[in-house]
Amino acid sequence: MGKQHLLAVSVALIIQGISLSAYADDTTPAELKQLKAQIDVLQKRFVQLEQKHNTTLSTSDQSEVTHTEFTEDGEGTELVAREVTTDDIDGLKGDIENFKYDHSRQYERQTVKSARDTTLYGTVQVRASYQDEGTTAGNPAPVGERKSTFDIPTALIGLRGNLFRDYNEGKNLDYQLSFSYAKQTGTAGNNSNFNLQDAFLRYNFFSTNSGLEQPRLNATLGQQLIPFGLEAQSPEDLRPTITQAIAPVQLGLTARQNGLIVRGDVKPYVDYGANYRAPLLEYAFGVTNGNGINKTDDNEGKDYLARLAYTLPVDYASIFRELKFGVSYLKGKNNVKNDGVLLSDHGKRDILGFDIYYNHAPFGVTYEYIQAKTEKATPVNELVDTTAEGHTFTLFYTLGDQFYNSIKSNAKFDDFWPKSIQGYYRYDNYNPNKDQDVVGVPGNGWGEYDKHSLGLNFFFAQTTKFQLALNHTKYQNETSSQKDFNEVVGQFQYTF
The missing domain is CATH 1.10.287 (Helix Hairpins)
Known part of the structure; x- marks a missing residue:
């Protein structure tokens, strides 16, 4: 009143x-x-x-009580409680409306939007190299006095996400799309046009959110890396050395292919304390065009491939942890030409691979053997069998904690990551033809060569590393176009 x-x-x-x-x-x-x-x-x-x-x-007088709050430095701050007036309420409403408008405006103008869940990712490699023999396109050959160069061997950007998320059973429909200007051999092209790399849909038949102990099974349709051996199915950001293994590159196994591939595993061993999962058996099989990236099939033949990998069923503390044996096989057909003339559209292309993978931090060993039987054309337009063979052995040792799963699962600031230094040695041997001479492919081991690499990987951030390598390439038979040479290569690789 x-x-x-x-x-x-x-x-x-x-x-x-x-x-x-x-x-x-x-x-x-x-x-x-x-x-x-x-x-x-x-x-x-x-x-x-x-x-x-x-x-x-x-009552009103008693509500206007003075409170004193003390800060960390001991100074007091007086807070006086009073009745809320109509002006106070109107001012608060005005502030809320201003915030809603500013937030909506920034979301509309400064946020990339997508109709589905989307993650942006990419890999960029910045490289400098020097060698004591001139090169062109990465192959030993005299090209004047050029012995050093700066280049960008890989620049890849992509999107991944899901088109359908099954919240009940985790049978998601995922997608991936990426572009890169790099050639399939890993050397830079002569232009900056981006080419399609990954473009596929993947459906998970088994649950992906029911725990690590559940088996996996999915089918991938589209352009993708093929599951053959170790090197061929490693994406750009996970390759351990600066240059790729020779045999998979020369045989076209590192090239992405168009087709349908099914992957899965059974009986995984899981250690939740170490965030560790190791399936007893991993399998993959599928069918692809077999003629490389961004191409329709050029013959009636298809490449049929299969892979099986067995991991020793031991616990995380065992010395044999992550000891894996794998076998891969590809059977396909290719076009055989002589001076541009098509002689056969169903030439033999059978490739067999065997690999061993052992990664028990801080040390590890990998070995991969590949044998390819293909048909080539002679000068008189006859088809003859050729056998190519390659060996790749890698030994590495890591100082630091970055690759321990227990470290990865620890809480930490976004930009804090334990630094690691990894030294490695790689031996590569490739023989393009163990059989008789064929035009363009000298036989009897004439084109065989070895490559020794001594390298250092310095992981100084979660997604960034500096790599340094000393390479020595030695030919079984030197010619004017293929000479032994030494090379030093430095590379920064960052991903996001």
Whole structure:
């Protein structure tokens, strides 16, 4: 009750009292008694209203209490509580509306939007090299005095995500799309046009959110890396050395192919404490065009491939942890030409591979053997068998904690990552033809050569590493176009 209302009541009572005094001379005693009763009632109401008003004022005064809060340096800050006014509420509403407008405007103008879940990723390699013999396109051959160069061997950018997320069973439909200007051999092209790399859909037949101990099974349709051996199925950001193994590159196994591939595993061993999962058996099989990236099939033949890998069923603490044996096989057909003339569209192309993988941090060993039987054309347009063979052996040792799964699962700041230094040695041997001579492919081991690499990988951030390698290439038979040479290569690789 406000003060103005109390004043109005008082004035009304005074006026009524004056009116009663003037009226008393002409009224009967009964009427006068009735009027006095009404005045008593009004007086009681006035007293009640006055008491209620005083109580409200007393409560308001008590609410305006001064509180003192102390900061870390000991200084006190006084906070005075007061009643919230209409202006305060209107001001808060205005601030909320301004925030909503600014947030909506920034989301519309500064945020990349997608209709589905999307992750942007990429890999870039920045390289400098020097060798004591001139080269062209990475192959030993005299090209004037050029012995050193700066180049970008890989620049890849892509998107991945899912088109359908199964929240109940985890049978998701995923996609991946990437572009790169690098050639399939890993050397840079002569232009900056981006070419399609990965472009596929992947459906998971088994649950992906029911735990690590569940088996995996998925089918991938589109352009993708093929599951053959170790090197061929390693993406750009996970390759351990600066240059790729020779045999998979020369035989076209590192090239992405168009087709359908099914991958899965059974009986995985899981150690949740170390974030470790090792399937007893991994398998893959599929069919592809077999003629390389971004091409439709050029013959009626298809490449059929299969891979099986067995991991020793031991626990995480065992010395044989992550000891894996794999075997791969590819059977396909290729076009055989002589001076541009097609001699056969169903030439033999059978490739067999065997590999051993042992990665027990801090040390590890890998070995891969590949044998390819193909048909080539002679000068008289005959088809003859050729046998290519390659060996790749890699030994590495790591100082630091970056590759321990237990370290990866620890909570840490975004830009804190334990640094690691990894030294490695790689031996590569490749013989393009163990059989008789064929035009363009000298036989009897004439084109065989070895490559020794001594390298150092310095992982100084979660997604960035510096690599340094000393390479020595030695030919079984030197010619004017293929001479032994030494090379030093430095490379920064960063991913996002």
